[in-house]
Amino acid sequence: MGIIIAVISGKGGVGKTTTTANVGLGIAMNEKRCVVVDFDIGQRNLDMILGLENRVVYDMVQVMDEEVGLKQALIKSKMNPNLFFLAASQTKDKSVLDSKKILKLVTSLSEDFDFVILDAPAGIETGYEHTIEFADRAIVVVNPEVSSIRDADRAIGILDSKSQKVKDGGEVLKYLIINRINPKMVQSGEMLSSEDILEILSIPLIGKIPEDRGIIDASNQGKPIILDPSSGAGRAYVRIAARLCGEQVAMENVELPENGFMQKIKEMFQ
Amino acid sequence: MQTKQFSVKVFEAVITDEDEFIAFFDKNYIFFREHLISVSGLVTQRITHYLNEKELRFVVDVNLPRSKGKKSTPSPIQELTQEEEKIPALEEPKQPEQKVHDNLRVIDTLVRSGQELKVAGDLLLLNRVNSGGTIDIDGNLIITQIVEGSIRCRGNFMMLKASPKANIVFHDVEVDNTYLQERLNRVELIDNEIRITPVLKETSWV
Numbered sequence: 001m002g003i004i005i006a007v008i009s010g011k012g013g014v015g016k017t018t019t020t021a022n023v024g025l026g027i028a029m030n031e032k033r034c035v036v037v038d039f040d041i042g043q044r045n046l047d048m049i050l051g052l053e054n055r056v057v058y059d060m061v062q063v064m065d066e067e068v069g070l071k072q073a074l075i076k077s078k079m080n081p082n083l084f085f086l087a088a089s090q091t092k093d094k095s096v097l098d099s100k101k102i103l104k105l106v107t108s109l110s111e112d113f114d115f116v117i118l119d120a121p122a123g124i125e126t127g128y129e130h131t132i133e134f135a136d137r138a139i140v141v142v143n144p145e146v147s148s149i150r151d152a153d154r155a156i157g158i159l160d161s162k163s164q165k166v167k168d169g170g171e172v173l174k175y176l177i178i179n180r181i182n183p184k185m186v187q188s189g190e191m192l193s194s195e196d197i198l199e200i201l202s203i204p205l206i207g208k209i210p211e212d213r214g215i216i217d218a219s220n221q222g223k224p225i226i227l228d229p230s231s232g233a234g235r236a237y238v239r240i241a242a243r244l245c246g247e248q249v250a251m252e253n254v255e256l257p258e259n260g261f262m263q264k265i266k267e268m269f270q
Numbered sequence: 271m272q273t274k275q276f277s278v279k280v281f282e283a284v285i286t287d288e289d290e291f292i293a294f295f296d297k298n299y300i301f302f303r304e305h306l307i308s309v310s311g312l313v314t315q316r317i318t319h320y321l322n323e324k325e326l327r328f329v330v331d332v333n334l335p336r337s338k339g340k341k342s343t344p345s346p347i348q349e350l351t352q353e354e355e356k357i358p359a360l361e362e363p364k365q366p367e368q369k370v371h372d373n374l375r376v377i378d379t380l381v382r383s384g385q386e387l388k389v390a391g392d393l394l395l396l397n398r399v400n401s402g403g404t405i406d407i408d409g410n411l412i413i414t415q416i417v418e419g420s421i422r423c424r425g426n427f428m429m430l431k432a433s434p435k436a437n438i439v440f441h442d443v444e445v446d447n448t449y450l451q452e453r454l455n456r457v458e459l460i461d462n463e464i465r466i467t468p469v470l471k472e473t474s475w476v
Contacts, residue, residue, distance in 0.1 A: 146401070149401075150383050150400070150401050150402055151383075153382045153383040153384075153400050153401070153402065153403075154382065154383040154384040154402060156382055157382035157383060157384050157385050158384070160382075199398075200398070200400055200401075200418075202380055202397075
């Protein structure tokens with residue numbers, strides 16, 4: 001049985017979908033079979049970020065309604081043979097989700113894959129509740145700012161009360177990713193420090209991702225930033241994926257500005 | 271108009287024997303110099319003269335308002351004359367009645383945004399209250415970590431750390447949290463006035 005991980009944030013626009021794509025690809029690069037599922041029904045984006053926009057034929061809702069088989073709807077990534085993708089429906093809305101059907105879907109996915117990664121919709125509505133319902137673990141993505149932290153806090157609270165694992169007396173393991181860290185702003189005290197965020201949310205940290213200009217272009221091109229070894233954010237996702245696969249990787253301090261010679265030259269041309 | 275509220279200690283005596291009363295006061299009047307003495311029963315001229323002579327402030331046959339729950343000590347004079355050392359204990363200010371007994375909950379999980387913790391008794395919370403979290407409590411409350419959410423407390427007291435982002439309402443009165451210092455603070459409602467007293471000696475388990 002594979003591990004079902006929900007990627008949640010509460011607030012929208014903090015980088016949930018980008019994280020899902022990069023972490024999913026990173027796990028596949030670690031020779032693990034991984035499937036990423038877009039649960040953001042009606043507002044899917046994961047297909048674009050993975051560069052699979054034009055290959056979506058069937059979606060998750062059609063699989064749940066047994067109109068098509070699971071194998072037909074799964075899309076194999078061009079970038080890595082271990083990575084598969086299941087699209088959300090763009091024409092339906094979140095009301096089509098149903099607990100029994102979701103359980104059946106995620107169970108059959110976890111039989112085939114080592115990792116099943118669910119990209120939750122923003123907010124804490126039924127779409128979110130259905131995403132976390134059968135998750136074994138959760139990746140919480142936050143930005144170092146108060147509104148993101150508070151929304152994530154609320155999302156964790158719902159996760160701790162509404163997921164099936166908690167109802168059965170267990171616990172959903174949670175990992176924190178702090179995204180879009182701007183080293184200069186952290187140094188000058190304008191951004192919340194990681195210590196403050198960890199104290200508020202009190203869940204274990206699995207990685208910090210520096211703000212990176214390359215991410216927008218990577219998303220537009222449909223090539224996740226993890227494929228770019230020159231990107232700080234890309235390298236951070238490589239470390240996070242390795243940690244998720246059970247490797248011990250030391251935390252790197254992305255809050256210190258890079259002071260290398262190349263950095264200075266780069267800054268001169270910016 | 272200028273008004274002021276304050277508490278006084280009252281010593282109450284029902285006199286049945288003139289000589290017994292005077293003999294008791296001869297021994298003990300030093301303890302009652304800061305007290306208001308309320309006498310009733312057999313208050314003779316000799317007694318009023320005696321009390322005036324000792325410069326003690328007293329009232330005769332006045333029905334003073336008092337908080338519920340304070341047990342009247344039967345024949346206090348007799349008891350006091352026998353055991354003088356008990357006097358300070360008997361004269362402690364009247365404590366508000368304990369609303370709940372043996373009803374303490376100890377919680378060490380953090381209160382997250384959107385969560386509401388409702389407690390009927392007392393609560394000792396060993397974790398933080400995050401922004402958007404709420405504690406609603408009828409009893410007394412001690413929180414050892416920072417509070418960023420809101421608190422509604424209707425107990426006798428609260429103990430809190432400095433919590434500049436918190437919204438604290440104590441008995442329907444909003445507490446000005448700029449008065450909370452960087453240590454545990456005791457918040458009490460005394461005579462309809464909120465009193466915030468920093469706890470000077472740090473508790474080692476916090």
